[in-house]
Amino acid sequence: MTIFSEVLIFAAFWLFAVLSTLFYMHMFQLNSYRADDQWHWMLKNRGKVVPLALPLIGAIVGVICGKNAGMIVCAVFILLACLFYKPKKAKKPLKYTPRVKRMLVTVAVLYAAMTVLLAVLAPGRITALVVGLVAAASPLVIILANIINKPIELSINRYYTNDAKKMLAACPNLTVIGVTGSYGKTSVKFYLNTLLKAKYNVLMTPESYNTPMGVVKTVRGSLRATHEIFICEMGAKYVGDIKELCDIVHPKHGIITSIGPQHLESFKSLQNVINTKFELADALPKDGMLFLNGDNEYIAERAPDGAITYGLNSDSKYKAKLISVGDKGTTFEVTTPDGETEEFTTKLIGTHNCLNILGAIAVSHELGISLAELRPQVRRLESVPHRLELSKRVGMTLIDDSYNSNPSGTKAALETLSFFEGEKILVTPGMVELGDKQEEYNCEFGRNAAAVCDYVALVGERQTKSIYKGLVEAGFDESHIFVSPALGDALAKVGAIRTDKKKIVLLENDLPDNY
Template sequence: MLQHTGGTLLQGDGQQRLNGVSTDSRQIQPGDMFVALQGDQFDGHAFVEAAAQQGAAIALVSAEFAQPLNVGGGAKWGDLTVIAVPNTLVALQQLARVQRQRFAGTVVGITGSNGKTTVKEMTASVLEQHYATFRSPGNLNNHIGLPLSWLRLPPEVEVCVCEMGMNHLGEIRDLCSIARPHIGLVTNVALAHVGYLGSLDEVQQAKGELIDALDSDGIAVVNIDDPRTRALGERAPGRVVTFGGSPEADVRGRVCADRGFDGLQCELDMDGATWPCHVALPGQHNLSNALAAAAVGVVLKVPAPKIVAGIQGYRGMYGRMAIRHLHNDMIMIDDSYNANPDSMRAALQFLQQVPDAGRRLAVLGDMRELGEAAPALHREVGALAWQCGVDELIVLGEFAAMFAEGAREAGMASAHIHAVASHQEAVTVVERLLGSRDVVLIKGSRGMTMERVVEGMLAMAEKA
């Protein structure tokens, strides 16, 4: 570690071994290494002592802060091994690069404006039917999360599936310099992070950094139904495999029956045959996610029955079109994890298609990182809520008035539009409005923490 990071051993055992790595002192397990990162609003060096008390074996600190930390102060640090490096983030990333260099298996990189976490999880579900597979945990997909993922890689793994996120140009390129993917999958290009990037063209350019990172032996997997991802495939240096509903796609599929909350009954065309497949996730957009996962399975020569088994076995994640049954036959659609205009459209269209619903309610929080287009895009989503049959619209955040204005202009009566000032007020309004057989959708950007509304709704249901 000293050799690869340019670090200096300030205290402790130079032969110390570590069990894991964390940047959060609250998650430290005995024998772990704590990496003291610094940001605009936090400084991990303030938590070195807490990490030591949690059982950390090693602390990786910035040389600039080593002296104020009173290294060598005896009882304060105990047996903690302390290593000082010029920059702790750079050191973390370098250690991940070393881990990647030692990995002899296959790396799958996944990015896209919508669905990348679902596709990552579904792809891993397919691949683990045939290979020892590791996927980046949760949404560890940025310049900190991806290195942490690599440092958690078990030794027996044959395929590593990495999610790659971004909100600026160059970020995916940097992530690829660590992960060095053999397969690059782009789900779609849409209006996410356009506030940082400036235009949809630049979003496409940023997502294309994954394709650009492939060499001539690499394989690009792209959504043929999305013109922008299809264009990215055309510039790939090696083989391209396409997925989608188009007859031209290498891996094709169609929805045979939409079973609402019970998912989709589909047919998948792959390996020269048609295979029936049940996608357990609600919403027709999840067919595209399933086809993306299937395409990676085809690339890695997973037998078709195992691909189908992997897709059928995937049951979704918290906050992503998760169906929660409440009291009095009421249902909550928890899509609280994140939002942009396209994912809002997909969620509202699913809400519209719910059969035998009483009334349809939507609790919508801001869509972040949309830049100058944000007011207009929030008005569009407000109008779409009315067009999709929403009976009661509850809106929260900086752009709540824009949601409301769009809904009113589309024809929704003001009495059915509720702008609230807090998550708890949203819960209170929903509790007052919700009746038997009603369905409520909860959705907003990550920064809106809409899961707090979900938690409040669940607490309400427990008391009923």
């Protein structure tokens, strides 16, 4: 009986170790491998950590029950906890990167060492107690493995970063353009890439690569001696993040697309956001050009002399006017600082797209491409994936704006939705990472949605209460509000709506698995 109970409890322990490790490693990856973000996530999502109480309960009950019975009881509780950590389909599955593989090896060594120590040092009736306690501490094992591996990771990152710097230094004629902003930076990067290709051989960071190692990976894997321009997207969640990227790529020119209340949970204040975005401006050489969105109040207040501004409503150097927006596209006229004008047409919809395209036009024009040469390039512009990307479905037009969401972005998305004829339906889990302002901004989102939408499908009850409140405050029909636990359920309810009109569905944000 003793051998059976010992085998059972250690088998349960290892099964739980594997399942919980993969789960918490996934969350750790989504939290950017930052221990502080992981702690914050655990405190904010206690429901996903509650299953850890089962091994603790098993440990306590096991001690009471005695040696053999105690180990069996503890094993049963641990196996029950395994049910909560069994693999599920994820929106963004765990990527088995070299870093993750190294961490998993370290975790395995730690668990193997603990198993040996438990077998040798915790015999008898306290086996259940110690095994249960160790199992309940599985999230800490991930963090401990990260601490152990940190010197190795820093050394590897340093090697790759230095290698990327050498490759950039070996291209003295390469012009690096840094692109940052609270929102709009990925879109501007893609638009700028298309426009500059009218004259130059261009490399850009792909997709949403905007971290140091993402930039380093792009340089080491894609930079060629024939490239003339490198467009580098720069993301930030903490003060100093933009400076770190600038120290790697040394941009000659830079563009700040926007500043707003994004990532306030990590930045702590809007002033920190402003200071961080302007780290790009501080890094430019004297002969470099700084392009700024003149319509953004935070940027306009901080704009240095000599900056090249662009905007729709401001007294900017590059202006867009006579804007005409419809469900087929947008037409607008651009005026340059020297008074030259040209009309542009794009299949992209909305004034926000007009503003982002204008920023790309300003940079391209200052780099020697005429407005006439830019016209066909603007016509070729495509939607950036999951950023107000249009697709046709049977009886439905889907506006996919699911990449992320912010206060300014929700207004732009609702404006885009308003240009369409049909039954306007919003599907959203709301906005996150807005700190103390999150409830206020989501409530405002609800009020704004009430003025445009016919139906609203909210994804997740906890995070969408503020949106629901805003909708009701604006007099929205509560019978046209659906609250669903998951996106699939929300879309099923949207599909079940009976209407003679064509459905226009705006998918605004899609939160990752750690929400």
